[in-house]
Amino acid sequence: GQFPEFVVESERATYSAKAVIVATGFYDQPNLLHVPGEDLPKVKHYYDEPHPYVFQHVAVIGGGNSAVDVALETFRRGAASVTMIVREPALKSTIKYWVRPDIENRIKEGSIKAYFNSEVVEIRPKEIDVRTPKGMLTLRNDFVLAMTGYHPNYDLLEAFRITFTNDAARRPIYNPDTMESEQPGVFLAGVVCGGMETNKWTIENARDHAPKIMDALAQKL
Ligand SMILES: Cc1cc2nc3c(=O)[nH]c(=O)nc-3n(C[C@H](O)[C@H](O)[C@H](O)COP(=O)(O)OP(=O)(O)OC[C@H]3O[C@@H](n4cnc5c(N)ncnc54)[C@H](O)[C@@H]3O)c2cc1C
Known part of the structure; x- marks a missing residue:
């Protein structure tokens, strides 16, 4: 195929893959208040x-x-x-x-x-x-x-060599027709595509990310 081989290591296993779809959302990273006492259990x-x-x-x-x-x-x-x-x-x-x-x-x-x-x-x-x-x-x-919102895990996205727009939105850069990032074979789907604009994508308007990726994969793999 035209994609590099990826090795994906998870806590459970190691996989090899021809393409990777990153759909990690943003809910794991809350926007912190950065004030004293934020670490209290309350x-x-x-x-x-x-x-x-x-x-x-x-x-x-x-x-x-x-x-x-x-x-x-x-x-x-x-x-x-x-x-x-x-x-x-x-x-x-x-x-x-x-x-x-x-x-x-x-x-x-x-x-x-x-x-x-x-x-x-x-x-x-x-x-x-x-x-x-x-x-x-x-x-x-x-x-x-x-209830201060969330943000994508940029460290993780950077580790995948995904690139971002240079503005406050820091949106991952991808081809909107295929959802492929600038790193060949790495695709983006779901709300992570909005970067810091966490209200840009919803379930409804992100639904076509998956068929776009499937079409792109079907053509290349
Ligand atoms: C209270 C509430 C109400 C909502 N109501 C609506 C609504 O009415 N309509 C609507 O359109 N949207 C609604 N949303 C937003 C909706 O939840 C999101 O749009 C949708 O879930 C985004 O889907 P996603 O697949 O992009 O990301 P997510 O659903 O966030 O999925 C990301 C997945 O990736 C996993 N993940 C993250 N990092 C890693 C990692 N490093 N390794 C492995 N796995 C990882 C996460 O555990 C998670 O399972 C609501 C959200 C909330 C919180």
């Missing part, structure tokens, strides 16, 4: 269910869909208090349109507290410090749910 970068937070004082970091969903759900399932801490001046424009009125009304009525243009600067076992436009605040806190 700080979560993944959310699965609301019940651990019943009767607890919860801070939700971020202003995107995950943060909004988590704030609404922990509030409805009985958190003692829910406070959103949002770095930007407003919630993201990408908030699902059917969810937006719910969160905006909860914030307006004060049942969910929201600080915009604000950042958590330190996390301690029972408190957090928040920098707001009106000054520093110390809030009672039992859990920090950091």
Whole structure:
């Protein structure tokens, strides 16, 4: 074939392959807050269910869909208090349109507290410090749910000799017709293709990555 031979080593076995498809997504690498106390067990970068937070004082970091969903759900399932801490001046424009009125009304009525243009600067076992436009605040806190997004594993992609655009998006470079990267025989599929633009690809619009790769492989192998 026209591709080099690859040797893929995993924890389980070593494989030889004529082509490699990288579809590693980005959910294994959360965007960290980089503040003191982030390593406390009460700080979560993944959310699965609301019940651990019943009767607890919860801070939700971020202003995107995950943060909004988590704030609404922990509030409805009985958190003692829910406070959103949002770095930007407003919630993201990408908030699902059917969810937006719910969160905006909860914030307006004060049942969910929201600080915009604000950042958590330190996390301690029972408190957090928040920098707001009106000054520093110390809030009672039992859990920090950091819904701050994720990013691809660039070390891994670089190890595969995948190349990237030179802008903030750092998108992997690939041929959009075949999904082949600049490293011959290494293909990209799924949300990893968006680089730091983690909302660019969804299940729906990434569906054709697989048939494109299959066509390219069928022609070359
Ligand atoms: C709460 C939530 C709701 C969502 N709702 C929607 C929705 O309604 N519609 C929609 O389109 N999208 C939705 N998404 C996004 C959707 O999950 C992603 O678009 C989709 O899963 C991306 O698929 P993927 O195959 O590119 O990556 P992933 O599904 O993230 O798969 C990557 C896989 O690679 C594995 N992996 C990573 N690194 C390595 C490695 N080094 N070695 C071996 N394996 C590795 C991972 O373990 C994982 O199994 C949602 C996401 C979340 C978190």
